Amino acid sequence: MDFSFNDDHLALRDAVQRFCAGEYPAEQRGNAVTPEQAQQGRAAMAELGLLGLPFGADVGGSEQGAVEVMLVAQALGHALGDGAFVASTVMAGQVLTRLASAEQQQRWLPGLASGQQQMALAVYEAGARYDWQRTETRAEPSGAGWLLDGHKTLVLHGDSADVLLVVARTAGAHADRAGLSVFAVDATAPGVTVQGFDTLDNRRAAHVTLKAVQLDADRLLGPHGDAAEAIGAALDAATAALCAEAVGAVDxxxxxxxxHLRTRKQFGAPLAKFQVLQHRVADMAIALEQLKSMACAAAMAVQAGEPVQRRRLVSAAKVLTSQKGREIGLAAIQLHGAMGMTDECRVGHYAKRLMVIGQSLGDAAWHLQRMQQGQHLSQV
Structure with missing residues (x-):
């Protein structure tokens, strides 16, 4: 694979880095933000064109691919910037792009690109771990529309979403890949209860309950019962973006x-003079290069679009990200000593974000298992 960037890539990266330097002051990175601050940040990102980056020009987007999304995610990770970019633009946006009709895309994607609307993908359920195909939420035909019942958990930024893209079963058993459909549900619709909560890294997620939610027929995205491939592709795109975000955080x-090691002294000498600490930093630098390479490989696999290769490389990148992210975060805290445990020290916030990334959309064990299953199927 060719990991070199062209001039357009470098210009995008530099522009986003300048944006993050101004929008996310170093002393505030990782702190919890108010809904008003989050909305202001999204408006600024929309003005720069980041929220519509992967969408078509006819809906206000820039028609960029996974490599460009990777560059944006890296810059946001370095600044601990807006996490809704992955949840709304990448994950929910990918589902809409792949499943929605032209009319439905015109209905929702322009608002997503302009920052006036936010969406979240409600896919996981309690007890299913990361196996999103284990779906018990059901949608039954009701008159000219559908009736939804079920529960969704760990919906990233779900409590700030205007529209929830709910994965529900319209056919088959609860673990079947076939029979899954996606419905666009207004967060304020009758029967919808959204319970938001803080995550470890001062971001937000939600549990969603759906009780006899009545939907019109035009709220179904794509043909019913055939959404599994689109959901999987969207989750892989979001996972690749999270791996890229982790690269920025580790950097x-x-x-x-x-x-810190250059400026902090012990026994009259900077800590950077101690060889054992030099070795620790060298290990971190090597791990960073490994993470960069795997994030590039995952992004290019998402952009290429071949499902087997995409799943294999995205899972390989996520395994490394989950393992190395936690390891590097804890090492950085240790090298900072007691001050690394305080909220005023930024390293703790970066370590928390890396831990959450490691557990989001599949941990190392789950992705290792998926790689093994994919290898077995490719040999059959």
């Missing part, structure tokens, strides 16, 4: 740690 951690 920032390495910079913070190296600066």
């Amino acid at each position: 920032a951690l390495l910079a913070h740690t190296a600066e």
Whole structure:
């Protein structure tokens, strides 16, 4: 694979880095934000064109691919920037792009690209771990529309979403791949209860309950019962973006740690003079290069679109990200000493974000199992 960037890529990366430097002050990175602050940040991202980056020009987008999304996610990860970019633009946006009709795309994607609307994908359920195909939420025909009942959990940024893209079963048993459909549900619709909560990294997620939610027929995205491939592709695109975000976070951690070791003294000498600490920083730098390579491989596999290769490389990248992210985060805290445990020190916020990324959309064990299953199927 060719991991080199062209001039357009470099210009995009530099523009987003300048944006993040101004929009996310270093001393506030990782702090909880109010809904008003989050909305202001999304408006600024929309003005720069980031929220519509992967969408078509006819809906206000830039028609960019997974590599460009990777560059944006890396810059946001370095600044601990808006996490709704992955949840709304990448994950929910991919589902809409792949399943929605032209009329439905015109209905929702322009608002998503302009920052006036936010969406979230409600796919996981309690007890299913990361196996999103284990869906018990059901949609039954009702008159000219559908009736939804069920529960969804860990919906990223679900409590700030205007529209929830709910994965429900319209046919088959609860673990079947066939029979899954996606419905666009207004978060304020009768029968919808959204319970938001804080995550470890000061971001938000939600549990969603649906009780006899009545939907019109035009709220179904794509043909019913045939949404599994689109859902899987959207989750892989979001996972690749999370891996890229982790690269940015690790890069920032390495910079913070190296600066601390250069300026902090012990026994009259900077900590950076101690060889054992030099080895720790060298290990972090090597891990960063590994993460960069795997994030590039995952993004290019998503962009290529071949399902088997995409699943294999995205899972490989996520395994490394989950393992190395936690390891590097804890190492950075240790190298900062007691101050690394305080909220005023930024390294703790980066470590928390890396831990959450490691557990989001599949942990290392789940993705290792998926890689093994994919390898077995390819040999049959």
